[in-house]
Amino acid sequence: MTRQTVALPDDPALKQVLSALSAEGAQALVVGGAVRNALLGEPISDIDIATSARPDETIRLAEAAGLRSVPTGFDHGTVTVIAHGRGYEVTSFRRDVETDGRHAVVAYSDSLEDDARRRDFTMNALYATADGRVLDPVGGLSDLAARKLRFVGDARARITEDYLRILRFFRFLAWYGREADMQALAACRELRAGLNGISKERIGHEIRKLLTAPDPTQAVAFMAEAGVLPMVLPGADATDLAELIESEQDFGTGALPRWPRRLALMGADDAANALRLTRDEARMQAQLAEAQRMPPPAAAYRFGRAVAAQSVLIRAAHGKAPPFGWCHGIARAAEAKFPLAAADLVADLTGAALGRALRHAESAWIDSDFTLTRTELLALARRPVTDDATGSPGDA
Incomplete structure (x- = not known):
């Protein structure tokens, strides 16, 4: 067993x-992401503990030390121990007895090696x-x-324990990997149909x-190659994702979240349904599309500055250079x-005609780069408007 030290x-x-x-x-050991990130010098968010x-012993030992415990996942061996107002998930060493591709039946073990063998990736099976x-x-x-x-262990075995690990493989590759294990990629391709059973x-x-990873280009390309x-x-096409990443670096994106514009760039057929996006997330995708x-100013007027700016980056990635200024x-x-x-128009127009007149004037105002005056817009709105749906004259 290789040994090294890390600054927790x-x-x-x-x-x-x-x-x-x-x-x-x-034994009580920090495990998983906290150890991995500490070794990489990356930020640490959650700290998990294996014991x-x-x-029941975890609860007794915690209470003996004056700490509160909550059996958050007791049936799966997890107890949350609270110290100084913060919760730490503590999970007993386990080994898998039976799996169905989504859930596992586990048995407790005294062996650290048993616990490590049931984890997903080697870089996540580090303890401190x-x-x-x-x-x-x-x-x-x-x-x-590296x-x-x-x-x-065996990639196929790990995937058949939980098919979501296929997506976790590409996600961790995007965040922490430079090289993908070829056997792992082959297993992801071979077993991808198992994702049909994942919510x-x-x-x-x-x-x-x-x-959300800084540059997921390679990971997404591998996803595409693996089917x-x-x-x-x-319907997603990530061909221009690298160009979008470059545009983000060139123009800057501030505090704007990365994943919505990257998803919009790929133009999936129905991302809102495929990923169960929230109502706000789905609206953002529709607006970006x-x-x-x-034109960028029209998008800014309709949807706001953030949507317009992100649409410019997406268009640039697709080879459409943003206009000057x-x-x-x-x-x-x-x-x-x-x-x-x-x-302003009720004295002259009513009903549907009023709505058409306002929309017509507003479109002309946007097309003029917002330069038409109020007087010009009033005159324009009072002219007969063609119904866009029927091609017949409006009743203005």
Whole structure:
């Protein structure tokens, strides 16, 4: 077993939990993403703990140290231990007894190796003691150093335990990998039909995270080659994703989220349904699609500055260079206020004719780059308007 040290967060609460769990000789180890990210020098969000103690022992040891515990996943061996107001998920060493591609029946184990063998990727099967000594039962350290994403043991076996691991493979490749294990890619291709049994909500969760990576281009390309991308996002085309990443770097995106514009670039047939997007997320996708068919100022006026700016980046990735002064143009258009209201025309028009007249005037105003005056717009609105749907004269 390879050994190395890592600088874990200097966290009194974490130290208190680890000390409590190991007070009577049980192992208590930081595991997974926290160890991986600490070794990479990446930010650490959640800290998970693995222990040789059984769940009931975890609760007893925590309470003996004055800590509160919550049996958040007791049937699966997980107890949340709370210290200094923060919760730490503590899971007993386990081994899989039976799996159905989504859920596993587990048995508790005293073996760290058993626990490591049921994890997904070698770089996620790294453990660390309270003093920072790294335990590496399955060769994760060398894979992490090479940024090689590899399943623990047999890739097919790990995938058939939970088919969502196919998407997790590409997501972790996007975030942490430079090299994909060829056996893993072959297994993802061969077993991709198993994703049909995974809920769209879970698929959407993984795709959001994947597309949020700094540069998911290679991972998405591998997804397409493996036949996974068209399965989860029918009609998606990621050919120009690299160009979008470059545009993002050239023009800057500030605090705008990455994944919505990257998803919009790929133009899937029905991303809202395929990924179970929220109502707001689906509306953003619809607006980004429509904005790409408009001049940037018109998109800014209709949908706001953020949507217009992102549509410019998408268009640039597709080879349509943004017009000179586009940033200034969309900033001005986003603040523009149409000079007319229905009250200005009620003396002359009513009903559907009033609505058509306002829409006609507003379109002309946008086409004029917002330069038509109120007087010009009133005159335009009072002229007969052709009904766009029928081609017949309006009743103005």
